[in-house]
Amino acid sequence: METGKIALCSAFIFLVLFAKNEMRTKIKFGKLILFASLATQLLFFAHAMWQHFYLNVDRVALSASHATTAGYIILFPSLLASILILKSDFRHKTTLYTINFMLSLCAVIVTETRAAILVFPFFALILIVMDSYINKRINYKLYCFIAIALLAGVFSFKDTLLMRMxxxxxxxxxxxxxNTRTSVGARLAMYEVGLKTYSPIGQSLEKRAEKIHELEEKEPRLSGALPFVDSHLHNDLIDTLSTRGIPGVVLTILAFSAILIYALRTAKEPYILILLFSLLVVGLSDVILFSKPVPTAVFVTIILLCAYFKAQSDQYLLDK
Structure with missing residues (x-):
């Protein structure tokens, strides 16, 4: 319900931003989004480092209830900032991209969120490859800088990374x-019980929990899933299938398809696909659109990215 409200509000914001073309070009809305995004990344990094080093917090949660939530809140705006830097006309965007990569990577690492730690550098590198392909020019300096920044980040927090490994x-x-009473074991158990207890037409959380408890009595090895039966099953599609049934899965696929179509046919900006695929990858190990903070970060990121491309397009037409 809360995610639905956020999505509905985001839709109205999206419409307003795309309706005010004249205002957007006058105030150079694209640059405003870029500077706001960079400022946000600095705040994330400063807050994360303050909690980690000054407060001696092992798993940084920022102001969220869980460190995993903080990892995802940092992840998507970090990818947004990376895209905007590559699309900017800054003379020193290679240096700026490297700095953003380094700060974002460090902030993600101290949350100890494995999915975010793997997803961010992977898609940041994919972005560089995509940019080289689109612009028909390989920025060897950027590749070298990112490699150095990646090694520096890994070395700086090697103890944290080794512990998580x-x-x-x-x-x-x-x-x-x-034994499924571990972090990874519980996830695998949740995937299994979700597929074994789903209803084609959907069911309530209470009904699903009842089925899972009955299944656990027959198969005790799945006990790791029990602490999570009243929340979600740590996989977007499996959780949707287990509570909303096949119609819910179809609607989810349609939602992602809409982003895909918008990126390739309407906006014609393949950079948007980076956010889409990062959502899909993270959704394999968690439910992104569950609590308020992460859906808010996701929707705001998508809105700002689409608004940025629209503003740049309007500015280009105005200059012509």
């Missing part, structure tokens, strides 16, 4: 011995 390995070992 060891946790992952231990979780997989425990899962192989039918």
């Amino acid at each position: 060891n946790d992952l390995n231990n979780d997989l070992v425990n899962y192989s011995h039918d």
